[in-house]
Amino acid sequence: MQIRQAVSDDHDVLLDIWLRSVRATHTFLSEDDIQFFLPLVRDQALVELELWVLVAEDDAAIGFMGLAGNQLEALFLAPEQRRRGGGRLLVQHAQQRKGLLSVDVNEQNPMAKRFYESCGFVVVGRSECDGSGKPFPLLQMRQLVAG
DSSP, X not given: OEEEEOOXXXXXXXXXXXXXXXXXXXXXXXXXXHHHHHHHIIIIIHHHSEEEEEEOTTSOXXXXXXXXXXXXXXXXXXXXXXTSSHHHHHHHHHHHHHSSOEEEEETTOHHHHHHHHHTTEEEEEEXXXXXXXXXXXXXXXXXXXXX
């Protein structure tokens, strides 16, 4: 696995990875919720964030992350790529570029919380709603030391 900066031709593949990943891991979201977030991801996140793509040996995208400064705004892996070290590689890549990181994690996604804790993040705050005002509580996590 390697990491490269995203190019505009990656956006459709990254959106597909996001959609498959969310359906596999965000079981608290309804299909209506997913359809609400889809244009936000497609038209904002994949356009505005600093995107890095995790690729397999054949250069096929298998995951990605989006950064805004040292805030990790997105990290998604194709469902078949979970638990193979790609997420940790992306976090380490971000640390090398940005230093200690922050991330907001859906409270209803305990696997993500455990993953970030294993990368050295701790919970430093909580909000009742996500950034869209939807009732999906977020845990604000921050690295105190590199994980």
